[in-house]
Amino acid sequence: MNLQIDTGEVVGIIGPSGAGKSTLLRCLNLLETPDAGSIQINDQKFVAPKIADRDKIKFRQETSMVFQQFNLFRQKTVLENVTEGLITVQKRSKAEAETIARTQIEAVGLTDRIDYYPQQLSGGQKQRVGIARSLAMQPNILLLDEPTSALDTELVDEVLITIQQVVETQKNLTVIIISHELSFIRDVASRIVVFDVGGIVEQGTPTEIFTTPKKERTKQFLQSYQRQALTS
Amino acid sequence: MNLQIDTGEVVGIIGPSGAGKSTLLRCLNLLETPDAGSIQINDQKFVAPKIADRDKIKFRQETSMVFQQFNLFRQKTVLENVTEGLITVQKRSKAEAETIARTQIEAVGLTDRIDYYPQQLSGGQKQRVGIARSLAMQPNILLLDEPTSALDTELVDEVLITIQQVVETQKNLTVIIISHELSFIRDVASRIVVFDVGGIVEQGTPTEIFTTPKKERTKQFLQSYQRQALTS
Amino acid sequence: MPKLIDFPLIFTNIPRLLKALPVTLEITFFAMIFGLILGLLLAVIKINKIPVLSQISAVFVSFIRGTPLLVQLYISYYAVPILLKYINYYNHTNFNVNAVPALLFVLIAFSLNEAAYNSENIRAALLSVDRGEIEAAQSLGMTKWQVLKRVTIPNATVVALPTLGNAFIGLMKNTSLAFVASVVDMTAQGQILAGSNYRYFEVYLSLAIIYWIMTIITEQILKLLEKRLTIFQKATQVAAPASTRRFWQRSRLEVAVHDQHSTSHEAVQSPNRI
Amino acid sequence: MPKLIDFPLIFTNIPRLLKALPVTLEITFFAMIFGLILGLLLAVIKINKIPVLSQISAVFVSFIRGTPLLVQLYISYYAVPILLKYINYYNHTNFNVNAVPALLFVLIAFSLNEAAYNSENIRAALLSVDRGEIEAAQSLGMTKWQVLKRVTIPNATVVALPTLGNAFIGLMKNTSLAFVASVVDMTAQGQILAGSNYRYFEVYLSLAIIYWIMTIITEQILKLLEKRLTIFQKATQVAAPASTRRFWQRSRLEVAVHDQHSTSHEAVQSPNRI
Amino acid sequence: ATTVSVGTSGGPKPFTYVDDNNKLVGYDVDTVRAIDKVVPEYKFTFQKMEITSLLTSLDSGRIQVAANNFASNPQRREKYYYSKPVFRDRDVLVVLKDNKSIKKFDDIAGKTTIGTPGVNFTTAVEKFNKVAKNPSKITYSNEDAAKTLQDVQDGKYDYVLIDKVLYDNYQKTYHLDKIKAIELDSKDTKKISASIPYSYLLVEKTPEGKKILTAINKGITKIQSNGTAAKLSQKYFNGNYVPK
Numbered sequence A, B: 001m002n003l004q005i006d007t008g009e010v011v012g013i014i015g016p017s018g019a020g021k022s023t024l025l026r027c028l029n030l031l032e033t034p035d036a037g038s039i040q041i042n043d044q045k046f047v048a049p050k051i052a053d054r055d056k057i058k059f060r061q062e063t064s065m066v067f068q069q070f071n072l073f074r075q076k077t078v079l080e081n082v083t084e085g086l087i088t089v090q091k092r093s094k095a096e097a098e099t100i101a102r103t104q105i106e107a108v109g110l111t112d113r114i115d116y117y118p119q120q121l122s123g124g125q126k127q128r129v130g131i132a133r134s135l136a137m138q139p140n141i142l143l144l145d146e147p148t149s150a151l152d153t154e155l156v157d158e159v160l161i162t163i164q165q166v167v168e169t170q171k172n173l174t175v176i177i178i179s180h181e182l183s184f185i186r187d188v189a190s191r192i193v194v195f196d197v198g199g200i201v202e203q204g205t206p207t208e209i210f211t212t213p214k215k216e217r218t219k220q221f222l223q224s225y226q227r228q229a230l231t232s
Numbered sequence C, D: 001m002p003k004l005i006d007f008p009l010i011f012t013n014i015p016r017l018l019k020a021l022p023v024t025l026e027i028t029f030f031a032m033i034f035g036l037i038l039g040l041l042l043a044v045i046k047i048n049k050i051p052v053l054s055q056i057s058a059v060f061v062s063f064i065r066g067t068p069l070l071v072q073l074y075i076s077y078y079a080v081p082i083l084l085k086y087i088n089y090y091n092h093t094n095f096n097v098n099a100v101p102a103l104l105f106v107l108i109a110f111s112l113n114e115a116a117y118n119s120e121n122i123r124a125a126l127l128s129v130d131r132g133e134i135e136a137a138q139s140l141g142m143t144k145w146q147v148l149k150r151v152t153i154p155n156a157t158v159v160a161l162p163t164l165g166n167a168f169i170g171l172m173k174n175t176s177l178a179f180v181a182s183v184v185d186m187t188a189q190g191q192i193l194a195g196s197n198y199r200y201f202e203v204y205l206s207l208a209i210i211y212w213i214m215t216i217i218t219e220q221i222l223k224l225l226e227k228r229l230t231i232f233q234k235a236t237q238v239a240a241p242a243s244t245r246r247f248w249q250r251s252r253l254e255v256a257v258h259d260q261h262s263t264s265h266e267a268v269q270s271p272n273r274i
Numbered sequence E: 001a002t003t004v005s006v007g008t009s010g011g012p013k014p015f016t017y018v019d020d021n022n023k024l025v026g027y028d029v030d031t032v033r034a035i036d037k038v039v040p041e042y043k044f045t046f047q048k049m050e051i052t053s054l055l056t057s058l059d060s061g062r063i064q065v066a067a068n069n070f071a072s073n074p075q076r077r078e079k080y081y082y083s084k085p086v087f088r089d090r091d092v093l094v095v096l097k098d099n100k101s102i103k104k105f106d107d108i109a110g111k112t113t114i115g116t117p118g119v120n121f122t123t124a125v126e127k128f129n130k131v132a133k134n135p136s137k138i139t140y141s142n143e144d145a146a147k148t149l150q151d152v153q154d155g156k157y158d159y160v161l162i163d164k165v166l167y168d169n170y171q172k173t174y175h176l177d178k179i180k181a182i183e184l185d186s187k188d189t190k191k192i193s194a195s196i197p198y199s200y201l202l203v204e205k206t207p208e209g210k211k212i213l214t215a216i217n218k219g220i221t222k223i224q225s226n227g228t229a230a231k232l233s234q235k236y237f238n239g240n241y242v243p244k
């Protein structure tokens, strides 16, 4: 399989469970090392499976991941969660890091929770901190793996709105998002990739995929979704 | 609040989260001791909060609970799960217990899994074992607390069908079921109780509740459900 | 040069030391079994916060944890007779504690020690048992005791096994302290041997060999036991679809993110942004 | 009646015993700190299955767990000089290890012992750390060492603290074994005192008092430490709606299931059974 | 001067113990100090350690001299150098006051006793048992000597074998009123020690040890002839226990 993404694109990845979507995204952050193949960001090219630790770290600074399970540092406050990478990885001073962090926390609307610990936050708030933490690192590419699927229904919207805002304000940020929230993906993505075991099924603009899908597999997948939405 | 249920009735309890539905059901099995009030089954009456351990045990043999989280004995096989109560509580011989258990396991269609451990079963299979375990005790009243809400969508149906079969074959069994599967409740229940913080909102036949609800709260609750089903 | 180490002696010592193995094992097993029973009792007392008993047991556990085992042995072996003597003296009674074999004092001291140490592990294990299973058992109509016996203890055993195994191994080596109360375990036997030929170093090496082997055997038994007890876990669930895995292994991943627009895909403006 | 117990002596012994407290504490702290560092190393070796090292460390851990500490002390303190003597004898060299202070051997033996015992606890604690947090740290671009330092160790510390606390308390009481290597800790000091006044029992009681108090103090410090370290847990989440609770407490529950049909509700046949 | 490490266990009093100022004193200790004064080529320093470790420490060269009221026996003589005797002991059998059956050493046949392994008295009974038709039953234990005397008083064991000096000291502390000490005559004494019950300083069996031994022996002769030894004996034992 072969996937090319341009700067500033918002790519939505959809597909059935177990298709390998998460694995693809995790490869883009080198949390999973692919057995073969290469990843190229701008002019830097990394060829799997032999990637030196030093290169891995350089590479990870290009991308930034928002996790399904939030994965906040539980022993650190909201502010410390966001400054952590700035201080240890980017070697910024504490003051500088905090300034950046405050801006990002402000952007996700959590200024009043800045000294809270993750345990004191709702799921939606946690995920917004996760987004702020990722953005503070000023990555070229933001990766989101089902950022709302661990959330109760009533908390999904606050996170989706936050993501939408990020996409709208940071035009140069490349975003790759996996989500089962099809209507959201349809709204926010500039391109949609349909994924299944075996690789990419088809890709195209949201209108192409949702209204005139070419492949049988895509149709099937979209239909199974609609059925589920109706029965529950 | 005051609730009267007749033998053989199938009572569906619905209501918003946190209304106290689970607590009500758990009181009927004395897993929770009410602070005040009384519970009467046929001629036996139990007055809370002072219930002797011996009475509790007698009482629990009248009712039998199917849990949301299945709560199977993890160290025991399917067969042992079902015979456990028969042997230790009802003091039946092992052979007798196994005969009863096999019939019940057959009834929920798990004869081929009889020597499996819970960990080897899917969620739906686990819950069917849970139902078999409860029914083997031959209770007067079967209590089910959201028996399908811990299941993946594709596994819900097998459990609902099992419950439906139980209701249809055992006409003398009183069933009290809490569920968010409104369409199922509508089909299976002979009476529906709408519950909210503060107690019973209204009760009636499924048609009464779903097509001509009297109370504003019931309408609200039903509407919020329909909305959710459409958005997801 | 004098013969500093008598190497053959290290091995010829072993059969002579093994004569005292039964005593070591006797103390170990007895203390372990009674320690478990009493430890369970202490744990249940603490969990249920039984009024007076839980305070007493807290002080007891604190004392045992807080003082060396040697001191506890001393107290059980020396204090009891002295106490009796004082009683005899002031009450003109004539209790005689010498009829009681020393081993009994040792067994009691070791059992109490094990009980105190185990009680915390047992408590943690009991608390780790899934509430759901307990509720299921209760709802079937089991008595408290039946629930404990049929559900709580079997589940807790799996959790507590490794820690209890360690306690057992520790105990096996600690029995040497019993020598202050004239009970001759394997280490004491070693001291007696060395006392006659002045070859302490060789005896300690022999003991090291014996204890090491015993520990390895115990560990193997524990492993076997654990395998037995956790058979319900090992049974594999439906395996993850092998096909997917295979696909990934064979396929090559080619992803590129470019600063320039690539030819193949143009960024498409989403038609209906909110 | 002979004076079997000299009660005042139990208390007058205490200040004299306390003179050896620094040695006890020195051994305890040193062994604990080095035991932790080395234990961490062993744990990392085992987790990462580093080829040769992990086999060596497995044998090492097995030996330490399998043999009495006394034997280990003997070997570290006496085997090394004896070995050197043999070497000197056959090679006509003149190595001499006796210039090295005894305390150093004791510290090494205790540290190695602690390391072996701690390594398993540390390993379990490291493995208990949420993978998600580690991945988050990696994805921020931290190096392996940074992840270990900033995420894994702080999280593991919380888990390992109680067990390590127990190890510390155990160590404090075990330092008495150092007397075989001519290091006089508090218990050894007690034996020496008893040698001069022939009152062993009283000394052991004095020691019991001191150790018990030290243990209680240690436990309090541990509790404080734990409170500190788990501050992120204690912070309460949004409380469960109090109103609901209150309703239940006030309301009365009246449920009845009758064999006869009650007048109020007739069983209604579901209209559309499948 | 070369430094020589002397090991001692700090017990029992009055051979080696610490005084109220935590200073190591005692007959054996002060004897070594006295020797130190008259032997300029060596300087003696003390190390306290567990009694069972003293011999291993000699083996390994951790110490060069052990001073802990050591008696002589053939096995030990194989492994260590013995100095000239520094103390002449009298051994006693401790029995109940109303005990009529034990009067001399041979009466221990068939009787029960308690002893720490490796100690001279225990070795003596073991030796007796090797030839006796009716052996004496030894219970081995790490019990301290005070407790063993109490055990005899309680009737738990028939007798124990102990230094007269020690026995007197224990009696001063415990006032055990039901036991008595039977002094062994010289014939019996020989049965225990194969010679006079002297105690000695032990020296490591190495070339360097041989030099130390020579120096120590020179020192012992000096302090015994100039009266220092007698003074020490008077101080610690209230009598003259200096070997003739």
Ligand SMILES: Nc1ncnc2c1ncn2[C@@H]1O[C@H](COP(=O)(O)OP(=O)(O)OP(=O)(O)O)[C@@H](O)[C@H]1O
Residues within 6 Å of the ligand: A015, A016, A017, A018, A019, A020, A021, A022, A023, A024, A032, A033, A034, A035, C240, C241, C244, C245, C246, C247, C248, C249
């Ligand atoms: N590097 C790899 N090589 C081979 N197989 C892999 C690899 N990574 C993951 N897999 C397997 O492929 C499957 C795909 O998992 P993945 O979590 O990526 O699916 P997904 O599309 O994210 O599903 P979901 O929607 O449930 O999250 C998994 O079962 C996993 O075992």
Ligand SMILES: Nc1ncnc2c1ncn2[C@@H]1O[C@H](COP(=O)(O)OP(=O)(O)OP(=O)(O)O)[C@@H](O)[C@H]1O
Residues within 6 Å of the ligand: B015, B016, B017, B018, B019, B020, B021, B022, B023, B024, B032, B033, B034, B035, D240, D241, D244, D245, D246, D247, D248, D249
């Ligand atoms: N005996 C009791 N007395 C007072 N308050 C109680 C009692 N039992 C439960 N509660 C509280 O009442 C609330 C109702 O909980 P319950 O689980 O019964 O709700 P529910 O209707 O089952 O909700 P869900 O649909 O989420 O399962 C809980 O928050 C609980 O804290």
Ligand SMILES: [Mg+2]
Residues within 6 Å of the ligand: A021, A022, A023, A146
């Ligand atoms: Mg996924």
Ligand SMILES: [Mg+2]
Residues within 6 Å of the ligand: B021, B022, B023, B145, B146
């Ligand atoms: Mg509920």
